[in-house]
Amino acid sequence: MRNKLLIILPAILLLSQFAEALLTPLLMLGGAYLCYEGTEKVWERLRGRSHGPAESITDDVALTPDEDTIVKGAVRTDFILSSEIMVISLNEVVDQSLGLRAAILVVVAVAITVLVYGVVALIVKMDDVGLSLAERSTGAVAGIGRGLVKGMPKLLTGLTIVGTAAMLWVGGHILLVGMHELHVDFLYDAVHSLEDAAKDATGAFGGLVKWLVDTAASAVLGLAVGAVLVLVISQTLHRGKHDKAHDAEAAAQH
Numbered sequence: 333m334r335n336k337l338l339i340i341l342p343a344i345l346l347l348s349q350f351a352e353a354l355l356t357p358l359l360m361l362g363g364a365y366l367c368y369e370g371t372e373k374v375w376e377r378l379r380g381r382s383h384g385p386a387e388s389i390t391d392d393v394a395l396t397p398d399e400d401t402i403v404k405g406a407v408r409t410d411f412i413l414s415s416e417i418m419v420i421s422l423n424e425v426v427d428q429s430l431g432l433r434a435a436i437l438v439v440v441a442v443a444i445t446v447l448v449y450g451v452v453a454l455i456v457k458m459d460d461v462g463l464s465l466a467e468r469s470t471g472a473v474a475g476i477g478r479g480l481v482k483g484m485p486k487l488l489t490g491l492t493i494v495g496t497a498a499m500l501w502v503g504g505h506i507l508l509v510g511m512h513e514l515h516v517d518f519l520y521d522a523v524h525s526l527e528d529a530a531k532d533a534t535g536a537f538g539g540l541v542k543w544l545v546d547t548a549a550s551a552v553l554g555l556a557v558g559a560v561l562v563l564v565i566s567q568t569l570h571r572g573k574h575d576k577a578h579d580a581e582a583a584a585q586h
Contacts, residue, residue, distance in 0.1 A: 340441070344437070345430065345434055363506030363507045363510065367504060367507070367561065370496050372558070374555070410448070417440065461480060464477065466478045502554075526545050
């Protein structure tokens with residue numbers, strides 16, 4: 333709520349009032365970040381982590397981010413996603429007065445927070461509920477509790493896959509629409525030509541197929557942009573951090 337009401341809301345209201353032309357580039361910057369996050373998760377999944385017999389469990393512990401790191405990453409991603417949603421919402425009411433725009437965006441900010449973190453709270457507590465049912469009940473109810481506990485890893489894996497795909501799709505779509513709004517139309521026109529051809533070829537299912545084509549094209553664009561960003565960042569920022577850590581370790585050993 334602090335991010336949305338004290339940082340994002342005043343910033344985008346000021347931009348909409350005095351520098352409206354910056355909204356689309358900033359929206360595209362956030363879209364590029366989503367593409368990076370999604371592609372990095374795909375890359376980590378493909379690369380995996382395998383350890384030889386000489387490596388101990390402490391290596392895994394060292395590679396596992398601590399809770400503060402995980403929370404900071406989640407808050408950062410939430411900040412970007414919330415900014416994107418609120419800018420998109422602003423575009424729908426940009427012709428309204430400043431006061432009305434502010435009121436609408438406050439409602440959007442509260443709704444995003446309640447919905448997203450309400451769902452997160454339910455997911456996080458699902459295994460606790462299952463454990464309680466399994467310990468305090470018998471018969472079918474206890475079986476349901478054990479099923480909730482056993483099902484949590486699969487649910488979280490599924491949510492990770494869906495979330496990664498959504499990042500690539502949403503990020504790519506934001507970039508696609510943003511380029512169109514900046515009058516760089518070659519990709520936008522190509523995707524819409526594919527959509528129209530697919531719709532004409534599939535008859536009654538044309539609307540669904542058109543949406544699927546747009547979604548797939550956006551995800552491919554998101555993956556391509558994300559791959560470039562992952563490569564650049566891994567060769568610059570991440571390599572610099574790795575070199576500093578290596579130098580510090582060498583100095584400590586010396």
